[in-house]
Amino acid sequence: MNGKIVILTGAGISAESGIKTFRDADGLWENEPVQVVATPEGFEKDPKRVINFYDERRRVLKNAEPNAAHHALVKLEEMYSDNFLLITQNVDDLHQRAGSKRIIPMHGELLKVRCLGAKEHIMSCTENQPEKCPECGAKMRPHIVWFGEIPFEMERIQKALAECALFAYIGTSGVVYPAAGFKQIAKMSGARVVCLNLEEVGGGYTDEFIQGKAGDIVPRWVDGLK
Numbered sequence: 001m002n003g004k005i006v007i008l009t010g011a012g013i014s015a016e017s018g019i020k021t022f023r024d025a026d027g028l029w030e031n032e033p034v035q036v037v038a039t040p041e042g043f044e045k046d047p048k049r050v051i052n053f054y055d056e057r058r059r060v061l062k063n064a065e066p067n068a069a070h071h072a073l074v075k076l077e078e079m080y081s082d083n084f085l086l087i088t089q090n091v092d093d094l095h096q097r098a099g100s101k102r103i104i105p106m107h108g109e110l111l112k113v114r115c116l117g118a119k120e121h122i123m124s125c126t127e128n129q130p131e132k133c134p135e136c137g138a139k140m141r142p143h144i145v146w147f148g149e150i151p152f153e154m155e156r157i158q159k160a161l162a163e164c165a166l167f168a169y170i171g172t173s174g175v176v177y178p179a180a181g182f183k184q185i186a187k188m189s190g191a192r193v194v195c196l197n198l199e200e201v202g203g204g205y206t207d208e209f210i211q212g213k214a215g216d217i218v219p220r221w222v223d224g225l226k
Ligand code: BV8
Pocket: 009, 010, 011, 012, 013, 015, 016, 021, 022, 023, 024, 027, 038, 089, 090, 091, 107, 144, 145, 146, 147, 148, 149, 150, 151, 154, 170, 171, 172, 173, 174, 175, 176, 177, 178, 196, 197, 198, 199, 201, 212, 213, 214, 215
């Protein structure tokens, strides 16, 4: 295939690694309402509850491993090199641990925290979030894009979508914007759009739907692109 390939992943690609998705039964948002734990207002109102929510997710992530779908996307990156970009909505580090390099974690990273000081120091955090910034003493927050905040690297993303010949979205329910709108931008740019997911997600602009668990269908799909 000529031209660039852009992949968007969501929580479904990490499900087989034991990471809860957001909207499936017993999903993450079931016990913790979004507006309480994933908005700046929620953090302002009850920082301890928000910090505990992310500290707990870091503990779960420590025992998780990348699955065959993560590894298949690394192989795809090796095949397409500079013509490949992976955009993930996920804040886990499973893509990175599998070896993905050309990756944009557009909703932030669970294993990073940043301070609320002027310099917004960003640092690694694998356990509980520190009380104060070790650099400047300011309060800390998860390095996560909450609802109402602007995702990272949107310009770079828009450019890649405008140039791509193949756009695949994997393991995402297509509920959260602006990520949910990427398939439309890609389609309007002339790309072929493929959905790989456990369930069919609406929203149109999709040329092909491949149903199944990511760990099964993604490696097969990548092999077919060789
Ligand atoms: C923004 C970090 C302005 C937190 C997250 C009304 C209409 C349209 C938009 C809005 C609206 N009101 C408000 C908005 C904007 C809002 C939004 O979209 N709200 C939604 C709920 C309506 N968006 C924002 O606020 C965004 N910011 O808009 O800023 C702006 C933007 C651009 C330029 C200028 C200004 C910020 C959104 C980011 C929020 N943060 N995450 C955290 O992780 O704690 S979002 C959160 O949802 C995660 O990142 C998650 O990845 C993401 C999306 O969910 P999915 O990944 O899709 O997960 P889900 O569980 O939903 O689905 C899993 C799928 O996998 C399912 O389909 C399932 O069938 C499938 N699956 C399950 N198992 C498997 C599988 N598939 C394959 N194999 C399996 N084994």
